[in-house]
Amino acid sequence: MANETGMGLRERKKLATWQAIRDAALRLIDRRDFDAVSLDEIAEAAGVSRTTLFNYFASKEAIVLDPAPQDPQLWRSLMDARPERETLWASLQAVHLGYVSTFSDRLVLQKRLKTVSPTLAASTREHAARFKRELRDWIADRAPSGSEVYAELAVNTAGAAMATAYTLWSPDDGFDRLMELARTCFEQAGRGFTAP
Amino acid sequence: MANETGMGLRERKKLATWQAIRDAALRLIDRRDFDAVSLDEIAEAAGVSRTTLFNYFASKEAIVLDPAPQDPQLWRSLMDARPERETLWASLQAVHLGYVSTFSDRLVLQKRLKTVSPTLAASTREHAARFKRELRDWIADRAPSGSEVYAELAVNTAGAAMATAYTLWSPDDGFDRLMELARTCFEQAGRGFTAP
DNA sequence: GAAGAATGTTGGACTTGATTCAAATTTGTC
DNA sequence: GACAAATTTGAATCAAGTCCAACATTCTTC
Helix, strand or coil: CCCCCCCHHHHHHHHHHHHHHHHHHHHHHCCCCCCCCCCCHHHHCCCCCCHHHHHHHHHHHHHHHHCCCHHHHHHHHHHCCCCCCCCHHHHHHHHHHHHHHHHHHHHHHHHHHHHHHHHHHHHHHHHHHHHHHHHCCCHHHCCCHHHHHHHHHHHHHHHHHHHHHHHCCHEEEEEHHHHHHHHHHHHHHCCCCCCC | CCCCCCCCCCHHHHHHHHHHCCCCCCHHHCCCCCCCHHHHHHHHCCCHHHHHHHHHHCCHHHCCCCCCCCCHHHHHHHHCCCCCCHHHHHHHHHHHHHHHHHCCCCCCCCCHHHHHHHHHHHHHHHHHHHHHHHHHHHHHHHHCCCHHHHHHHHHHHHHHHHHHHHHHCCCHHHHHHHHHHHHHHHHHHHHCCCCC
8 A cells, every 4th residue: 555655554664663763873872872872772762672673774883874775876876977978086076075965964973973982983984885885886887997906096095085084074164164175185186196 | 030032921921822812813713704713712722711812802803903012113113214305105105015014924814804704804994094093193293284184185095095906906916916006006096086 | 039019810790782583463465 | 354475573592892809920029
């Protein structure tokens, strides 16, 4: 029995549960420390059993860091939106900037959490890696064979540019400042480091 | 009562225990999977209690990944060895190449383990970050104030270059091939990505 | 070299994240 | 309403990591 959203009850409930768990977790962790909040508490607060929680998230960190179910599709459309004839480097910049924009809302909270909890900071890197994997696959089609090193390096360097901007950025600066920093970094990395 | 090594008995025993634990762990993990080897087994094989094991290593991953006690000092001397007037980029390349050379022996085993065990692969990144932190501190002195963005970006890009080489490298290729790849990556990243 | 201080080691109890599984519940379909 | 498929659940279990008080070893001092 489908409704206006085009989803069955089952699917809608699933999304609601996902949201309930994430919301409960963020609310609890916002007050106390990440490590001080137990899975039982989160499950309790989300009105779900601990077992179910693991049906939705692979780990405690994932509850905070996992992209929303819609996000990956969004990323792909970001990549597909890039014109064929655009420079690899220009595409990479555009995709990265678009990428962080997809969760500009969560970004401030997440960065704050990460500065406090090393556990979270560590597994964030794992997440960046997941995005990078998608990027790589996407690049693989565009890159002429024989340029694997160049393509891989470009992807990683773009990641470094973005990471640099993110590191230097403070949540208090506001989101636009992050974009500005990112653009600066991409420009500089694009120029290279050999010349003074 | 000091001996020829200049270390007291206490210090010597400590190093021996550290080595015993790492050796036991690597030996066990070399046969079975990382996750299939329990801390109890490692402690047992190293002839030490589980509690003691945690006196030496902060986590299970650390047993495999921690740098040898001497290593950090080695890194610092690598950095200090760079001539004052060398380009930042050239210094970064030299330090990175020297860095991986310090554990060229472990490198093959470690990379093999990492391809099998995601757990290990994840926490490797955390280790790279530690080295990067040291680098940053070192750079901070050299970089003229006002160029924080540039310095941070250079460090991260150098890391990206090294990571790219490492990713594309296969343990079967031998260590020299890794060096070769690294040089190529540094050269390309140094040139930048704006020009075709 | 004996006594005492400092440093390490140990076992055991405990917390918590994560896995497994069969029974119970809910949703979709005819 | 009845049956099949997908979800949820509690309970049992495992392993990583922490804490702590008792014990052992090394270092220092006289």
